Amino acid sequence: MRLSPDQLIFWQHGLFKLNGTIMFTWALMIVLVAGAMLITRQLSTELKRSRWQNLLEIVVTGIGKQIEDVGLKNPEKYIGFLGTLFLFVALSALCTIIPGYEPPTGSLSTTAALSLCVFLAVPLFGIEEQGLWSYLKSYAEPTIIMLPFNIISEVSRTLALAVRLFGNMMSGVMIIGILLTITPFIFPIVMTVLGLLTGLVQAYIFSILAAVYIAAATRTGKPKPLPAPKS
């Protein structure tokens, strides 16, 4: 039984393999990029706009509001990264409706790559916001004894992000596969709906956790002193 789309090989030449994960990821990328390019070709700022532009605006302002709720002051800086994470994982879960499609996030390689992106982005945003020395000092908070534990917690929450997403998507696909051999009529459809729900929740969780980690890294240590009141 196939554990992930990694084992579905389309083309092989020596060491290089085109497997199902790569092909499905490329398909998702084409859909997202081409769709966005087509919709934003003629943006209008008046009240009358196309329904696709309206849809994109709802999505973008919704994500921006969520990022702001988490505690990041200027969502424009982070909405590119976090919004892409959310849209990629959500679209990869939604497309399970299409027959013959397997979500690329059901392979540990894709989820490990996404969580490595978060692992690299958190210090980058933190250093951009706080400066290098101030960010490195935050690892020694509250005392210097906590330094190894803070580093270990960074690594382990990255690992947890990858395994959480992989486990959820892989289990959904596998349950449907097993059920198809046992009760092939109605029950697999119910499980597909459940898989859609958990896929969307996991997309939300992934991006919200990335936002929370970035917010923790960019939170400046001391609150800025209030300006003196004018008497």
Added chain:
Amino acid sequence: MDSMTIIAIASIVTAGLTIAMGSIGPALGEGRAVATALSSLAQQPDASATITRTLFVGLAMIESIAIYCFVVSMILIFANPFWNHVIAGAASAAGK
């Protein structure tokens, strides 16, 4: 019993026990989390957006423990390295 049988028995029993015992803890934890979230929603309904979002994040963290146990169980059943090694040894011994 030869080593093939021992490996098979150990893998099957461990896979079942892993997922059985690994679902108890997260289930209890999630039940408590949702109960507390519901009571705080009843006390402060206008904070419902924050409470709901924090509840989902907390549930995902708790759920990931169950997911770890599930992944270990799946590996034991479908991608078991010890079983593959023993099967490869038996196949090459039978092929000779």
